Amino acid sequence: MTQFSQPAAAPDDDAVRRAKAEIQTIVRQISELSRQDISPERYYEEFLNKVVSALAAPGGAIWTVSDTGQLQLGYQINLRQTGLAENPIAQEQHGRLVHRVLSAPVGPGFKEGAVVPPHSGFSADDELVDAASGEHLPANATDFLLVLAPVHNDQGAQGVVEVFQRPGARPQVQQGYLNFLLQVCELAGDYLRGRRLALLADKQSLWEQLESFTRLAHDRLDVRQSAYTIANEGRRLIGADRVTVAVGRGRKPKIEAISGQDTFDTRSNVSTLLTKLARAVAKTGEDVWYTGDTSKLAPQVEKALDAYVDESQTKAMAILPLVDRRGVDPEATEEDVRKGGRREGDVIGALIVEQMVDNRIADGFTQRVDVVRSHSETALGNALEHEGLFLMPLWKTLGKATWMFRRHTLPKTVLVTGAIAGAIAASLLVQKEFLLEGDGKLRPRDVANVFAQIDGTVKSIDVTDEAQVERGQALVELESVDLEKDLTATRGRLNTIDAEHATINREITGQRGDELSPEERAQKLGRRASLYEELISLRAELKLLETKQQQLTVTSPLTGQVITSRVEERLMGRPVRRGQVLLEIADPEGEWILEVEMPEKRLGHITKAIRESPDKSLEVEFLLATNTEQTLTGRLTEPGIAASAEVRGDDGNTVLLTVEFDQKEFREAATDPKVGAEVKARVHCGRASLAYAYLHDLVDFVRSKILFRL
Numbered sequence: 001m002t003q004f005s006q007p008a009a010a011p012d013d014d015a016v017r018r019a020k021a022e023i024q025t026i027v028r029q030i031s032e033l034s035r036q037d038i039s040p041e042r043y044y045e046e047f048l049n050k051v052v053s054a055l056a057a058p059g060g061a062i063w064t065v066s067d068t069g070q071l072q073l074g075y076q077i078n079l080r081q082t083g084l085a086e087n088p089i090a091q092e093q094h095g096r097l098v099h100r101v102l103s104a105p106v107g108p109g110f111k112e113g114a115v116v117p118p119h120s121g122f123s124a125d126d127e128l129v130d131a132a133s134g135e136h137l138p139a140n141a142t143d144f145l146l147v148l149a150p151v152h153n154d155q156g157a158q159g160v161v162e163v164f165q166r167p168g169a170r171p172q173v174q175q176g177y178l179n180f181l182l183q184v185c186e187l188a189g190d191y192l193r194g195r196r197l198a199l200l201a202d203k204q205s206l207w208e209q210l211e212s213f214t215r216l217a218h219d220r221l222d223v224r225q226s227a228y229t230i231a232n233e234g235r236r237l238i239g240a241d242r243v244t245v246a247v248g249r250g251r252k253p254k255i256e257a258i259s260g261q262d263t264f265d266t267r268s269n270v271s272t273l274l275t276k277l278a279r280a281v282a283k284t285g286e287d288v289w290y291t292g293d294t295s296k297l298a299p300q301v302e303k304a305l306d307a308y309v310d311e312s313q314t315k316a317m318a319i320l321p322l323v324d325r326r327g328v329d330p331e332a333t334e335e336d337v338r339k340g341g342r343r344e345g346d347v348i349g350a351l352i353v354e355q356m357v358d359n360r361i362a363d364g365f366t367q368r369v370d371v372v373r374s375h376s377e378t379a380l381g382n383a384l385e386h387e388g389l390f391l392m393p394l395w396k397t398l399g400k401a402t403w404m405f406r407r408h409t410l411p412k413t414v415l416v417t418g419a420i421a422g423a424i425a426a427s428l429l430v431q432k433e434f435l436l437e438g439d440g441k442l443r444p445r446d447v448a449n450v451f452a453q454i455d456g457t458v459k460s461i462d463v464t465d466e467a468q469v470e471r472g473q474a475l476v477e478l479e480s481v482d483l484e485k486d487l488t489a490t491r492g493r494l495n496t497i498d499a500e501h502a503t504i505n506r507e508i509t510g511q512r513g514d515e516l517s518p519e520e521r522a523q524k525l526g527r528r529a530s531l532y533e534e535l536i537s538l539r540a541e542l543k544l545l546e547t548k549q550q551q552l553t554v555t556s557p558l559t560g561q562v563i564t565s566r567v568e569e570r571l572m573g574r575p576v577r578r579g580q581v582l583l584e585i586a587d588p589e590g591e592w593i594l595e596v597e598m599p600e601k602r603l604g605h606i607t608k609a610i611r612e613s614p615d616k617s618l619e620v621e622f623l624l625a626t627n628t629e630q631t632l633t634g635r636l637t638e639p640g641i642a643a644s645a646e647v648r649g650d651d652g653n654t655v656l657l658t659v660e661f662d663q664k665e666f667r668e669a670a671t672d673p674k675v676g677a678e679v680k681a682r683v684h685c686g687r688a689s690l691a692y693a694y695l696h697d698l699v700d701f702v703r704s705k706i707l708f709r710l
Helices: 011-034 040-055 088-103 171-217 223-238 269-284 299-312 334-338 365-387 392-405 410-429 481-509 511-515 518-551 567-571 600-612 663-669 690-707
Strands: 059-065 071-077 114-116 145-153 156-165 242-247 254-258 288-290 316-324 346-355 431-444 447-451 456-461 474-479 553-555 560-562 581-586 592-599 617-624 627-637 641-647 653-661 678-689
Touching (some): 011 040, 040 059, 040 156, 040 171, 059 088, 071 088, 088 145, 088 156, 145 171, 171 365, 223 242, 223 254, 223 365, 242 365, 269 316, 269 346, 288 299, 316 365, 410 678, 410 690, 431 690, 456 567, 481 518, 518 553, 592 600, 592 617, 600 617, 600 627, 600 653, 600 678, 600 690, 617 653
Antiparallel strands (some): 059 071, 059 156, 145 156, 242 254, 316 346, 431 592, 431 678, 447 581, 456 474, 474 553, 560 581, 592 653, 617 627, 627 653
């Protein structure tokens, strides 16, 4: 059986199939593109590029309808090649052609879109010029075949897609161009419908956010609360990275709130520079929009803005003065102003909006900022006026307190008021012991400091910590290289002079003395007298140096115990100066006393109580830190009060009180007392009312700091 093979497809059929497949692929790509949430500019660019590529056309254009109903160019490819830019008449004809396609009715019996051959009217039979009016009619004055199709959404025609095609194609091919363009324009209409629905949803969300922001911003007449609300809710409404609110009448606002921060450091570099920037803008009263260029700003604003941007790395920001516009009449005359009218509002702060990442301004950003600014001005103006009312905190407190006088709560209010009044009366009438507390330290009565009597270096230490010493016992040995040098030199000089003096003396008084001439005798007698005087001086100097040498040995001024700690570590091998305290010696076996540091401001109470006391002394109770179970007592007399005050610790000026006490009772309570042991002491200063006994520091403060100044 003979088999016949199927003839191969013609090359033209393969090309057509490939072309159709490519066009279908492009249509799917446009369909997917139309479902994406991208900006119109990007959509028009990708859409027209795919359409021109599918039709293998030299170029094309997308014409859109603006908010005012005018045609505007959305995107173009090779529009200049059409020659329309150089021919105004051709532009007018082309514009009317696009308008004709845009306004053509859509529906059964109406032709949608158009294919216009080169240098012809809207259709083959149209004239290019109206014979009656002489106006140029819609026409294609270019060398290209124009394929035009409108783009519709649910609101009607929104634009026209135009393709510049090469002329000469068959009518069926031209119709194919138009059918393809109409098909993709339906997909573009789907994109516009989806975008419109998204914008409506965004507007609905924006209105809800605006309603929430407006309600919260005007909710309370509190400046700080209003500022925090504006900063945080305003940031959400605007969609910015950070919103800051500065508040203050005049030209010196201060930062009151920063979005996302409950508290912030007003002394930080960012806060300080932002405050300076807000004040610089407030002085000018002009809005400042920064996206990277500061060359057109006022010099003081430019300087402050550059410093802040360098510190915060902000990419874009708006600094807008907040003005109290209530009662402002821009058309007020000079007479109206004199009568109390206002032509311009007062600056009450600044709204600062920042973008940290991108310096591009998003769609609707400026409008949202203006809305937030408008409501901020009103809210802060009302809050400032409310807080500026005379004694407003008092009126608020009284207003909140009215609940206490209602029928159900009135008995409780009377009872509580009576209890408070009774407590106040008792605190003023009931007397108690008036006690003044102070911190003190114990020490033996006999305490002496051991001083260095001469400059030197510690050579040896003859005692240890807490060692028992006798009066005159050597404690520390010093050495002085300079002193040894002076001693050696003085002794050598003394020996030399003494030898010379002896020699001259023998020459005068010896056997050969009679042989000297009168002149030689007189000369030698004079020399002997001079040497004798020098001998006396050198012996006195040597005695003084030997006395200093003896002072290199530091002795104890009394019998007692070394109470200086870490003696060897502090002194060994170290240079010391004359008058420097080396050690402290105390007699722990003798009597002990208590030294209390009392703030100077309380000394008046103590002095007054001593003078009013029958025995001119006050009882002092004290508690040892080493024995808190037993309270000891002592007496303070007027000689025990130091004559001068000194600054000690955190209490400022304090006066040292010396308290004497029973030594037997003290020995029983403190078996091994330590020098400098801490003590809590209370001085009995008579009796006073409960209120004054506990609040005397406050009363004294009011008397000295408030009443005295009045």
